[in-house]
Amino acid sequence: MRILLVEDDALLGDGVCAGLRREGDSVDWVKNGETAILAVNETSYDCIILDIGLPKMSGMDVLRKLREAQNEVPVLFLTARDQIADRVQGLDAGADDYLVKPFEFSELCARLRALTRRGRGSATEMIRYDGIEIDTAAHTVSHKGDTVELSRREFDLLVEMIAHQGQVLSRAHLEQKLYSWGDEIGSNTIEVYIHHLRRKLYPELIRTVRGIGYIVARE
């Protein structure tokens, strides 16, 4: 998953980043509202973790700006305030979920998964496609009952492709989804991952649209 973290506290930001990366997500970390807006305009994120207590432009302002710009990316906000009014304000401003500090890291992960799942329009952790079963919580994939070992990026690529079945996804789009800023991207890495997926699952799963990108046929 490509996640944007907006948090001005160095220690907390560092922790969330490290934790999510260990979970296999790509995280971009910005420390103020303006940069967050710029980042969202540049990149398509699966989810945003937004701290409400930012200096100058507050998280609430960022959220309003996003929703005004018709950006529907799922947003989970972090708040130090446990009053119901504070939370309601955040949800009213267009957030999808919230966590009150301090929080359990596993809960953060679960809520992020739930948010992205909702973004995909799926109600469970499981994604099924033509004999392939993907458990997004456990990060496991099976094909016709046999467990398939996938790397983190292969897994993300597969989920992205199946989530957008019937659409041609460009290589640039996929790169954006898979890598955070500063990640080293080889010129043919996406092709390599596509190749791996075809080999580990079955070749007809992903078709190449020459010069444009890749497509998974609608089931």
Added chain:
Amino acid sequence: MSIRSHLLFRLIIVSVMLVGGTAWLGYQDVRNETWELFDAQLARSSRMILSLVQAQNVNYGFSKIQDYLDESGLAVMYLEFQDAINELETEHAHAYESKLAFQIWDDVGNLLVKSYNAPLEPLSDRTDGFNDVVIDGYNWRTFSLVSSNGPYRCITAERLDVRNDLIVKISNDLLYMFVFLVLALSVVLYLSIDKGLKPLQLLAAQINRRSGDNLDLIRSDYRYSEIVTIKNALNQLLARLEDTLAREKRVTSDAAHELRTPLAAIRLHAELAKGAENREQEIESLEQVIHGVDRTTHLIEQLLTLARLEPELIASEFADVDLSALIVEECALLSPLAINKQIELDYADADIRPIQGHADSLRLLVRNLLTNAIAYTPEGGQVSIRLEQADKTVLTIEDNGPGISQEDRARVMERFYRAENHQVTGCGIGLSIVDRVVQIHKGSLELDEADNGHGLKVVVKI
């Protein structure tokens, strides 16, 4: 002493004096008028008797008159004289009549006629006018009159206790009236004052009934402007109190929330350490945990420091402080930090008078400003500290760090506010502490751009 008894005491004293004074004047007047009236009657009686006696003498002779008088007594003579001397308005056998007497003498000193109660000796040794004499132990007022066309002298006399009785009687009436008036006035005054003070008692009762956390304004309407004044003053105080309490509440709440972020970070890094895939990750996370605990400790220490900076308490401990020595000590204490970042600490002072202040809190001020300056100054930078003597002592600390933008300068003094784009960890309380210390010393604090155009200049005047 209560207002009620004070007012009552005062007003009763004043009314006693006024009523008493009036009564005294009345008494004097009555006494003089009575005296005049009785004297006039005495004189008139003399004249009357003399003219009557002269007229009777022509017809009967003095012996006949005396016989008649002796036979009938004074009372009969008075009946005969009644019409002539009705100005006396004495009734028949009036209690006062026996206290009247007269004599008629001829020019060679023979007593011609006398009333039965008159002595044989002259009632008065004066030939003319009023006189006071004592006869048989009684005080008498006499009036002598010599007839203009005959050799007769008439002396009328009246016992003084008659007029004195009258004066005493009138005086007694006045006294009763005085006592009654004073008593009536006291009651009226007591009731009026009681009624007047009632709203005050009501207000007090209303305030007494309140619980400690009820800071609502007093809404009742009062008719009297004095009570309204008190009510308004109280309401203003209540509003101010509510303000202060709300501010304190907000600070506590802010502080509690401010602690959540470092706690969240500590928890997160602890979880990461627990789930670390290798020893290296584990150590890295644990180091972050320790860092987080240090930061939280610092935050709590700063909050406690701020809470302890109670203006009243500190102002009572003011003494002479050598600010220069204090700064040198703090510089020495912080120089390891500066040396680590190769920052040059440059201190210069002129002749400084000792200032009246609180050494410990001034130390906090210097330490917080210096720590900030060192923290925000990049490696190899410079922090300059100058102490000058104007009408106040002026401490200027300049660094060549990033400075604080114009819009942030006003807000950095607020608790927990941290200017943006900081690369330095801090809790956002340092400048609040500095500001509080400056306020306690009734000084001023200014933030400005450093003279070289890059960095922050802090000017403290105490």
